[in-house]
Each structure stands twice: as C-alpha cells, then as structure tokens.
Amino acid sequence: MGSLAAASAAPGAAPASAADFPWLSASILFPIAAALLIPFVPDKGDGKQVRWFALGVSLITFLITVGAYLNGYDPSVEGLQLVERVQWLPNLGLAWSVGADGLSMPLILLTSFITALAALAAWPVSFKPRLFYFLLLAMDGGQIAVFAVQDMLLFFLAWELELLPVYLLLAIWGAKKRQYAATKFILYTAGGSVFILLAALAMAFYGGGTPNFEFTALMAKEFPLKFQLLAYAGLLIAFGVKLPIVPLHTWLPDAHGEATAPVHMLLAGILLKMGGYALLRFNVQLLPEAHAQFAPLLVVLGVVNIIYAALTSFAQRNLKRKIAYSSISHMGFVLIGIGSFSALGTSGAMLQMVSHGLIGASLFFLVGATYDRTHTLQLDEMGGVGQKMRKMFALWTICSLASLALPGMSGFVSELMVFVGFATSEAYALSFRIVMAVLAAVGVILTPIYLLSMLREIFFGKENAELAAHTHLVDAEPREIYVISCLLVPIIGIGLYPRLVTDSYRASIEALVQRELTALDRPVGSPPGGLIRRSPLGELLPPALLQAPSLLPAPVPALG
Numbered sequence: 272m273g274s275l276a277a278a279s280a281a282p283g284a285a286p287a288s289a290a291d292f293p294w295l296s297a298s299i300l301f302p303i304a305a306a307l308l309i310p311f312v313p314d315k316g317d318g319k320q321v322r323w324f325a326l327g328v329s330l331i332t333f334l335i336t337v338g339a340y341l342n343g344y345d346p347s348v349e350g351l352q353l354v355e356r357v358q359w360l361p362n363l364g365l366a367w368s369v370g371a372d373g374l375s376m377p378l379i380l381l382t383s384f385i386t387a388l389a390a391l392a393a394w395p396v397s398f399k400p401r402l403f404y405f406l407l408l409a410m411d412g413g414q415i416a417v418f419a420v421q422d423m424l425l426f427f428l429a430w431e432l433e434l435l436p437v438y439l440l441l442a443i444w445g446a447k448k449r450q451y452a453a454t455k456f457i458l459y460t461a462g463g464s465v466f467i468l469l470a471a472l473a474m475a476f477y478g479g480g481t482p483n484f485e486f487t488a489l490m491a492k493e494f495p496l497k498f499q500l501l502a503y504a505g506l507l508i509a510f511g512v513k514l515p516i517v518p519l520h521t522w523l524p525d526a527h528g529e530a531t532a533p534v535h536m537l538l539a540g541i542l543l544k545m546g547g548y549a550l551l552r553f554n555v556q557l558l559p560e561a562h563a564q565f566a567p568l569l570v571v572l573g574v575v576n577i578i579y580a581a582l583t584s585f586a587q588r589n590l591k592r593k594i595a596y597s598s599i600s601h602m603g604f605v606l607i608g609i610g611s612f613s614a615l616g617t618s619g620a621m622l623q624m625v626s627h628g629l630i631g632a633s634l635f636f637l638v639g640a641t642y643d644r645t646h647t648l649q650l651d652e653m654g655g656v657g658q659k660m661r662k663m664f665a666l667w668t669i670c671s672l673a674s675l676a677l678p679g680m681s682g683f684v685s686e687l688m689v690f691v692g693f694a695t696s697e698a699y700a701l702s703f704r705i706v707m708a709v710l711a712a713v714g715v716i717l718t719p720i721y722l723l724s725m726l727r728e729i730f731f732g733k734e735n736a737e738l739a740a741h742t743h744l745v746d747a748e749p750r751e752i753y754v755i756s757c758l759l760v761p762i763i764g765i766g767l768y769p770r771l772v773t774d775s776y777r778a779s780i781e782a783l784v785q786r787e788l789t790a791l792d793r794p795v796g797s798p799p800g801g802l803i804r805r806s807p808l809g810e811l812l813p814p815a816l817l818q819a820p821s822l823l824p825a826p827v828p829a830l831g
Contacts, residue, residue: 291353293355295355295370295371296355298336299412299415302329303408306328306404312324318400321401324404328408332415336379344371344376346776346778351487354421356368364475369421373780374783375552378544378548382415385541385632389533390533407533414542417545417549422485423553424475426467426471430467437526440534440537441526441534448528455521456522460512463509463513463519466509467509470505470509473498477492477494486557494558499558500564503565506550510547510554514605517572527539528589530591532640535635543598547624562790573604573605577600578710580598580600593725597634601627601682604685604689607689611689611693612699612791613695615691615695623682623689625765626685633758641663654728656729656744662746670758671723673766683766684769693708
C-alpha cells in the first residue's frame, strides 16, 4: 500500500518492498470490519455465538500484530518501519500513513494482547452482547491506530474513535452511577482533544504552502520557541487527561468505579498508555525545545501523582477506586522518566507503560471477579473469605506483589530504571534530583502498605456473617486462572529478563534522548540557574538549589 513512498520519506526507515503484507493496516481495519459483521452472526440472543466470534477476531488481530513484529520489524533500526502510505485527501494534506518504531511497536502488541484477554473476560456478558462486542472490537482497531498512524490529523481521528465506545460501555453496562461517570469521561477527554486538533492545524499550516500533517514533515520544521511552548502546553493538557495527570485525573476513579471487568482492563491496560505515548511522540519528539523548558514540570507533576494518588488510594474504602488511584500513582513514574533527559529513565518510562498495562489489567480483572462473588466493593463488607477462596487469594497476592514492585517482576525493573535514570541525569542539579527522588520514594513505600492491608481486609479481615451465610463463594474458575496466567507470564518474564521488551525500543529511545539533549544545548536565552540547563522553570526554585553541582558527567547513561 504505497510502502516505498513512505519509507523513503522517513529518516532512518528500514527498506520496504511494495509486496510486503500491510500488517499494520490489517491490524487496524480487520477488527473494525469484523465488528460490522456482528449483526449478521447467528445468535439466539444469549451472546454465546457472538462471544466466540469476538474472541476469534481479537486473537487473529493479536496474531497479526505478532506477525508484524516478527516479519517486518527490526529492533535495531531507530526509524519508522512497516510503513504504508496512501493519499487520502491530498487537498487537505491528509494521507493514510501508518508505521511503527520503538515508541509504538511494544504498545501495539500490548493493545492487541489486552483486548484479546478482555474479550475472554467478558464471557459472562449477556445484556446486549452484540453491541458490547461490537464496541470492544471497534476499540481494538481504534487503539492500535492511535499507536500506528503517522499523520497528526489521522491521529486525532483515531484518538476520537475510542471515545464513543468507552462512553457507551460505561453508560450501558456500568453500575448505578454509570451515566455520571460516562458523561464525566466524555467531557474531560473530548475537551482535551480540542487542543490536539488546534495544535495539529497550527503545526501543519505553519510556514504556509499545502498543509502536511505527517510526523516526518512536522519534525523537519523549525518551529520558534514561543510557538512550541504554546503547542506543548495545549498538548500537555490533552494528553494529561488520558495519562492521567493530577489534577486532570478525577474522571478515572469515577469511570473505574462504575465499569465492568473487561472495560477496566481496557482502561487500565491501554487507555492510560495512550497519554504517555502521545507525550513522547508529540511533546518530546516534535517539540524538543519546548520539552527542555517543561521537563522539570513533568518531573514535579510525576512526583505529585505518585504521592497524592498513593495517599488517596490508602484512604479509599471502595475496592475499585483504591486500585484506580493506585494506577494514577504508578503512572507518575512515566512522567518522571519522560522528563529525565536520560536514555535509562525514558526507557524505564516505556517499560512502566507496558508493565502497568499488564499489572493494572490483572488487578482490575480480579476486582470484577471478586465483585461477582461478594456483590460488594466496600472493604468493610468483605473479610473472612480467604478460607473459601484460596485460589483467588493466591491470584490476588501475586498480582498485588507485582503492583508493589516486588523484585523479579516487571514493576520493579521499570521503576528502578526510572529512579536510576533520573538520579544520574546530568541535566538536573543534584539537590533537585535528591528532593524529587526522596519524595517519589515516599509513594513507593506507601504502595505495599495500602495493597497488603487491602489483601488482609478482603481475605482475612473480620468475617462478614451475612456474606458468609447467604453467598455461595465459588473459588477461581479455570477461565479466570487462565486470564491471570496469561498476564503473569509476561509480568514475571519481563521482571527476570527485561531485555525481552527493552531491546525492542532501545534504538528509538536513544535517538529520542539525543534529540532532547541537542535541544537542551541549543541557545534559547540566558540560563537562569542550575536546575536544568536554560530552563526558565528553574527560577521557581531557591538559588541554593539551583547552584548544586551535577552528579555525573555522562550525558546519556547507557540502557541496562
């Protein structure tokens, strides 16, 4: 599909052949096209045939993305690969342009993997099953498109495509306050999306001539610093809603509080990662000079996310909201890694997105399974069920240990990489690094406290006599054990050998960080101090902090 044209336009792109199979287009369009066939699937109304159809489609989509990685993706190449380009609306500068590099390929695989498991998790859905699975498959293609498209206007369309399915999944299959949660979600995310459209139009039309929204064309433009700062601020708001960044986070606990288990998995496993990916793709890659000014703010916001959300999670008595705030806390490490000016820290941010996608999906799946048995989300109404649900307790324990970053699991490696990458970054003053690292460590200490106390209250707290007397507590079923096992295999595999994932994006991350450092060294005015080289945000901190010496002279710490 026009692969040669796009490959030649992308710097550092791997050679492509016109005969190559359109892997990425197939992974996007196949689940969407299959979703349109759901009304014609013979079904008696109970959803038994439809769910097998949806599971088969999601598994085939996952295999297509695996085929893309094995047959057309070279991890050692930093530029775009699997490139496909077709002119769509040339007068508007819009083209069907897709491709993958180290920033997008791991998240494309994560998306198809989590969606396939979400389809299996949705097995008990019997209310309007055709519509449910239609929305599930439409989201699969739309979310893969967010990571694969290489055109900013097309990115905006893909970004908007997933809003309606999520809204309907919340509004129709949610709990008592589902309408409130769905409306809040659509207002926050659609409101933030306006900034994406405005930034895309401004960047494409800058300089005159025919507008071009493709990333490679936008990277080649020399935007002035003031323009970059305005575009960066708008995009930070838009992507900060999805990540989510405090104080733009309040939609997430409400959405998780009302969602069903498969929707939880899509929200925690994929949706939040769209914000982190977009920050790397647009704010860092396309606006590097502005990123040099905003990076300290990202670090501070990351620390705020970690501490505030951890403390709030500790205080929650609703199980879903407790895990939701835990997710917000863990995404703070992504912000610190993105703002670290370190290949190790940025690599840790990417690994944290993959790791949290797996861990968050597992925890929320268990939340749904536990609610199906106890019919309550209040920790005060649970307790004493450990003896009756021993397998469920074991699954909860393993997934909670992964979330609190137990060594040997993926969360430990990713958070350690962020900490070490930021601590050894030459861009920041020593005092600033120490203060931010110590504050972030407070959140890390709080995480095992609230997770382990949660386990104690659910399984070994004061027994709820009414729950024990009137509820038949069935232990974990084979389908549930299988779903969790599928998630634990990569969680433990990455924890023991992180290069399974880090090697897939090493080249792209190192090239991105080199672009950051080049922008950091570019003269943009008088340096205000030593917090970060030539950052006006450094003026907000006291002079003693600004004059602290750097820790290490190495400009880019090597990836582990």
